[in-house]
Amino acid sequence: MGQFHYQKDAHNIVTVTMDMAGAVNTMNAEYLSLMQDTLARLQSEKDIQGVVFASAKKTFFAGGDLKYMSGIEPGQQSEAFEFTESIKAQLRLLEKLPVPVVAAINGAALGGGFELCLACNYRIAAPDALVGLPEVQLGLLPGGGGIVRTVNLLGLQMALPLLLEGKKQVAKKAHEIGLVDALQDDSAASLVEQAKQWILAQGNNPLAGLQPWDRDKRQHGKAHKLPGGDMNQPKNALFIAGVSAKTFQKTRGLLPAPQQIIDMAAEAARLPFDRALTLESRKLAHLITTPQAKNLIQTFFFQMNALKQGASRPNVEPRFSVQKLGIIGAGMMGQGIAFAAAKVGIETVLMDVTLEKAQAGKAYSAARMHKQTEKGRATQAQTDALLALITPTDNAEDMNGCDMVIEAVFEDKALKHEMTQTIEPQLASDGVWGSNTSTLPIAMLAEASAKPAHFIGIHFFSPADKMPLVEIICGDKTNDVTLAKAFDFVQQLGKTPIVVKDNVGFYTSRTFEAQLTEASQLVAEGVHPVRIDNLGVAIGMPVGPLTMMDEVSLKLLLHIRQTQLDLGLRHADNEPAPQGLQVNDFLYRQHQRGGKQYGGGFYDYGEDGKRIWEGLQAEFYNPDVMISDADIKDRLLFRNVIEALKCYEEGVVSSVADANLGAILGIGAPTWTGGYLQFVNTYGLSQFIERCEQLAERYGPRFKAPEIVYEYAQAEKQFVD
Numbered sequence: 001m002g003q004f005h006y007q008k009d010a011h012n013i014v015t016v017t018m019d020m021a022g023a024v025n026t027m028n029a030e031y032l033s034l035m036q037d038t039l040a041r042l043q044s045e046k047d048i049q050g051v052v053f054a055s056a057k058k059t060f061f062a063g064g065d066l067k068y069m070s071g072i073e074p075g076q077q078s079e080a081f082e083f084t085e086s087i088k089a090q091l092r093l094l095e096k097l098p099v100p101v102v103a104a105i106n107g108a109a110l111g112g113g114f115e116l117c118l119a120c121n122y123r124i125a126a127p128d129a130l131v132g133l134p135e136v137q138l139g140l141l142p143g144g145g146g147i148v149r150t151v152n153l154l155g156l157q158m159a160l161p162l163l164l165e166g167k168k169q170v171a172k173k174a175h176e177i178g179l180v181d182a183l184q185d186d187s188a189a190s191l192v193e194q195a196k197q198w199i200l201a202q203g204n205n206p207l208a209g210l211q212p213w214d215r216d217k218r219q220h221g222k223a224h225k226l227p228g229g230d231m232n233q234p235k236n237a238l239f240i241a242g243v244s245a246k247t248f249q250k251t252r253g254l255l256p257a258p259q260q261i262i263d264m265a266a267e268a269a270r271l272p273f274d275r276a277l278t279l280e281s282r283k284l285a286h287l288i289t290t291p292q293a294k295n296l297i298q299t300f301f302f303q304m305n306a307l308k309q310g311a312s313r314p315n316v317e318p319r320f321s322v323q324k325l326g327i328i329g330a331g332m333m334g335q336g337i338a339f340a341a342a343k344v345g346i347e348t349v350l351m352d353v354t355l356e357k358a359q360a361g362k363a364y365s366a367a368r369m370h371k372q373t374e375k376g377r378a379t380q381a382q383t384d385a386l387l388a389l390i391t392p393t394d395n396a397e398d399m400n401g402c403d404m405v406i407e408a409v410f411e412d413k414a415l416k417h418e419m420t421q422t423i424e425p426q427l428a429s430d431g432v433w434g435s436n437t438s439t440l441p442i443a444m445l446a447e448a449s450a451k452p453a454h455f456i457g458i459h460f461f462s463p464a465d466k467m468p469l470v471e472i473i474c475g476d477k478t479n480d481v482t483l484a485k486a487f488d489f490v491q492q493l494g495k496t497p498i499v500v501k502d503n504v505g506f507y508t509s510r511t512f513e514a515q516l517t518e519a520s521q522l523v524a525e526g527v528h529p530v531r532i533d534n535l536g537v538a539i540g541m542p543v544g545p546l547t548m549m550d551e552v553s554l555k556l557l558l559h560i561r562q563t564q565l566d567l568g569l570r571h572a573d574n575e576p577a578p579q580g581l582q583v584n585d586f587l588y589r590q591h592q593r594g595g596k597q598y599g600g601g602f603y604d605y606g607e608d609g610k611r612i613w614e615g616l617q618a619e620f621y622n623p624d625v626m627i628s629d630a631d632i633k634d635r636l637l638f639r640n641v642i643e644a645l646k647c648y649e650e651g652v653v654s655s656v657a658d659a660n661l662g663a664i665l666g667i668g669a670p671t672w673t674g675g676y677l678q679f680v681n682t683y684g685l686s687q688f689i690e691r692c693e694q695l696a697e698r699y700g701p702r703f704k705a706p707e708i709v710y711e712y713a714q715a716e717k718q719f720v721d
Contacts, residue, residue, distance in 0.1 A: 004034045005056070006041060012049045013196050014042065019056035027087060027112035027144065028065035035090050042097060050199030050209075051097065053120060054104045054192050060129065061113025066138070070297045074289040081285035084143050087112070088277050091119040091145055100199050100208040104191035105129045105180070110168060114179075115144035118153070121209055124182045124195050125171035131179060134166040138301060139293030139672075141261045143284025148276045151268040152213045154178055155227030156236050160243060160265045164258055213273045231270040240266050254540050254672045257287055291682035295674025298681075298720070299664070303657035304496070306721065312499040312658055316484035321492060322346050326402035326426070328419050330361025330392065333436055334408040336464030339365040340493050342389040343465070349391045349398050351423075358392035365390055368465070399426040404489060406458055408436040411563065416440065417448035424449060432485050434458035438509045439560045441569070442475035442502045452477040456486050459506065461666055469665035472499050473506050496665055498658035500647075504569045507644075507653050509560075511676070512667040514643040516557070518635055519545035520580030526622030527632065529602055529612050535632045540670025545636060547610075548668075550601040554587060555594030576702035583620065591615060631698070637679075638695060638703060640669065641688075644676035648719070649708040656721045677719040685713035 002020035009015070016038055018025045025031070042051060055061065072080045094101060103109070103117040105125035114131050117123050125131065133142040133150065141147060142163065150159040154177070162169075162177070174180040182198070184191050202208035207215070213224045229236060240262060247258045260283050268276045287293050325341050327334045330352040341348045342365060352358040366387055372378040391398060399405060405427055407419050416435060424433055433455045435445050446455040457473030470490040474483055483499065490497035500507040522532050523546070533544025541548070549557060561581075564570045575581055587593040587601055593613065595601040603610040644659055646652075653659045660675020673679035680688050688709060695703035712719065 002030060002034065004038045006038065008045075008048065009196070011196065011200060012047050013052065013199055014045070014048050014050075015052045015054060015192055015196075017054045017056050018061065024057055024059050024062035025055060025113065026062050026065050027116075028068060032086060032090070035094075039090060039093050043093070048099055050099045050196070050202070051101045052104055052192055052195040052199070053101065053116070054195075055106055057107070059107040059113075060103070060105045060109040061116055062108065063111030063113050064135075064144070066297050066301050069140070069288050070294055070302075072288045077285045077289055080288045081281050084281040084284055085278070087144050088281060091116065092274075092277075095119045095121070095211050096214070098209055100202055102195040102198060104195045105131065105171065106191055108168075111135055111142065111146075112144045115142060115146045115149070118149040119145065119211075121211065122182070122195070122198060123180045124184060124191055124198070125174070125180045126184045126191060127170075127172050129171040130168045131171060131174045132166065132168040133163060134168060136164060136166040136257050136261060137296070139255065139257050139290065139296040140287050141257055141264060141280070141284055143280055145277055145280065147261065147264045147280055148268045148273065149213075150179075151265050152224070152226060152273065155229075156231075156265060156269045157228050157239055160239075160262065163261050163265060164243070164247065226269055229269075231266055236266075236269060252538060252540065254670065255292055256290055257293070260287060292672045292674075294682055295672065295678050299657075299660045299674040299678050303660055303675075303721070306657050307496060307498070307661060308491075310487070311721070312497070312655055313487040314480035314484045316481050320485040320488040322404045322489050324402045324404075325349070326399040326405035326423070327351065327408060328405065328423060329408040329410075330358045331408070333460060333462060333464050334406075335361035335364035336462070336466075337406060337408060337436070337460055338362070338390055339368055340465040340495075342386045344493055345389070346492070347389050347391075349393060349402065351393050351396070351399065353394060355392060355394045358394060362387070362390050362392045396423050396426060399423055401428055402426065402431060403428045404432045404434060404485070406434045406436055408460075411437060411439055411560065413440060413444065413563075413567070416445050420445070420448040420455075424451070427454075430454075432456060432482050432489075434486060436460055437473075438471075439505065439563065440567075441504070442473050442478070444567070446475045446477060453479040454482050456482050457502070457506070458486055458490070459508070461508075467666070468496055469508075469662060470495050470497050471506055471508055471662065471666065472497050473502055474499065475502050496661060498662040498666075499654065500658065500662075501650075501652045501654070503647075503650070503652045504564060507647050507659070508662055508666040510647065510652070511640055511643045511663060513557075514576075514639040515636055516545050516549050517575075517577045517580040518639040519549070520583040521577040522580075522627075522632060522635065523602075523616070523620050524579035524583045525627070526620060526625035527627055528621050528623075529616060532632065532636075535629055536636050538629075539633045539637050540672055541636075542668045546602040549584075550596045550603055553595040553597060554584060554601045555598060558584060558588050576700070583616075586619065587613075587616065631695070634691065634695060635699065635703075637670075637673075638692065641676040641679055642692070642703065642706065645680070645706045645709060648677060649706050656719050680709065681718045681720070685709055685718070689713060 005017040007015045101120045102122045103120040108130040109117050110132055133146045135142050171180050175183050185194055215224045244262055251258055264280055264283050267279055324347045326349045327338050328351050330350050338348050338350045350358050350361050369383040373383055409415055435457050438459050442457040446452040449455045456478050459471035461467035461469055472486050487497050519532050523529055529546050533546050536544040593601045596605055604613050648659050656677050659677045663669035663675045689705045692703050692705040
């Protein structure tokens with residue numbers, strides 16, 4: 001059991017230092033008990049002048065108890081409501097104490113932790129502390145008074161964008177907005193001392209311990225007015241309508257939390273304060289039980305934290321940090337990797353066949369930094385320092401001493417072998433050779449290496465500097481030290497690594513291809529291409545699958561497939577959706593339509609936008625074909641899910657976390673699913689099997705659920721690590 005240390009000084013100021021059991025302070029049952037005891041003691045005091053809430057942890061307060069929340073089932077909404085109301089009742093007692101209460105925010109105060117701060121009269125923060133209400137990112141809304149207090153503090157039009165984005169704010173920025181009242185003064189002995197000084201400076205000011213929303217005109221001379229007005233203001237009604245429309249366009253109605261936040265913010269600007277708090281609790285109690293919230297909490301909190309802590313990393317010490325990085329190939333992928341590396345301070349050598357090409361690759365970093373400088377996000381000095389870290393070259397000797405080299409040349413076995421044999425001798429003796437490949441087997445590429453144990457696949461996604469995921473692929477001779485070093489390097493870049501087995505297409509490319517091929521299969525069956533794309537967007541894809549093929553390049557996709565056929569890695573007579581491949585061949589081989597960058601693919605592209613290519617429609621569209629929207633959406637979604645399940649069953653991905661986060665961060669799986677394996681958990685394994693059987697009967701055996709789903713359903717297991 002942790003403690004809330006209670007200390008009263010000579011000025012009768014009480015400091016409550018939160019020190020709960022575990023690494024962080026969390027809003028759980030222990031918190032309720034400790035806060036209840038603390039409030040009772042504060043209420044019994046006769047002569048206190050103020051209260052300071054501080055933390056004994058590195059963070060101020062981590063937030064709500066997500067383990068508890070994720071266990072709430074649909075029939076337990078009343079329990080969730082009562083729990084939330086009990087937290088709110090305590091916060092109301094806290095802010096109604098007759099003396100000023102100050103939050104001394106030494107580190108992160110997020111979610112419920114920042115809601116505690118909002119219930120204080122004054123907030124002082126260390127300049128680098130993080131504050132915010134990120135609940136929307138987990139399918140929830142701030143239910144401890146966060147919406148109601150933020151709207152009352154900042155006004156509807158300033159508060160709502162913050163609530164919908166859920167971004168964590170550095171205290172300096174939060175101070176500019178008005179979420180934090182003061183930053184730590186360098187001259188102050190500590191945050192707590194600065195908080196005490198503020199309390200002493202208030203003297204007998206009766207308003208210092210009164211929240212703005214609790215001020216009454218008769219008692220205090222001035223009633224609280226919402227900044228920017230309430231919902232009776234026409235401008236606020238128009239604002240809510242506009243935000244609702246934009247939000248639906250973004251979420252397509254697949255994520256309920258954003259709309260609930262909009263509705264609640266509007267109600268906070270309309271209802272009396274305490275009634276609004278109660279409604280906020282009801283909305284949170286509902287969201288907690290939705291499958292979307294369960295999916296997002298499981299994947300983006302529990303599984304993401306497990307990956308960040310190294311769940312997929314071998315137990316190899318010490319941690320590795322790249323000092324000098326070599327990149328072979330200054331094209332789109334190589335230049336992105338170079339910028340990502342230089343941005344975190346890594347000395348980078350960017351090599352290509354000519355110095356001009358290498359310099360053009362470095363110019364990408366210059367252009368990116370120029371944009372950031374124009375927007376005030378970087379200084380010229382920062383730009384100069386970053387560019388000084390990148391050395392363009394056409395000379396292999398400049399790679400000498402690199403502790404890691406990433407080969408990022410075209411997907412050609414002979415070319416990659418040549419690069420390995422030519423440049424690997426320049427690598428430091430214990431260095432790592434990484435091949436950025438999405439298709440070619442690592443074991444095969446490592447045949448050219450003198451040190452196959454140091455050879456590994458490091459698959460970045462385009463654009464490499466922006467995409468958050470990196471797929472790490474171990475060959476049959478890759479050792480644990482090499483894997484650990486690659487894992488550490490990816491985290492050094494600030495990206496999320498997943499570890500996969502050396503298999504055709506690895507994990508992401510293999511799963512991604514399943515959906516794209518299914519979209520082409522639907523075209524072959526006579527479904528209108530625009531309808532396919534629209535329904536793909538409707539299930540949460542960033543863009544429709546046919547548009548995606550045009551963007552990625554149909555030419556590249558077919559080249560990859562042909563390379564795999566030529567190498568004997570796949571067989572043309574064993575394709576699950578052969579008609580779909582015929583559509584792709586029709587576009588590229590018969591009509592040289594390789595995708596957007598080659599003048600067009602499924603679509604024609606012009607100044608007025610895109611439109612479906614008439615030749616495709618004339619060849620395949622059949623208005624008499626009757627396939628329901630529900631079937632089309634499930635075919636597009638389930639093909640990916642089934643392929644992800646097969647990868648897990650075959651050990652291509654060894655963890656559920658890798659499978660889920662790889663799908664969302666790497667190939668644009670709909671966020672609401674929580675990843676393809678997590679989707680099955682909340683869909684229900686038995687229901688998933690039943691739906692697969694329906695689809696298999698109508699459209700072919702590729703929709704049959706993998707055996708692992710039957711096994712888990714019989715054992716009443718879920719897909720969790």
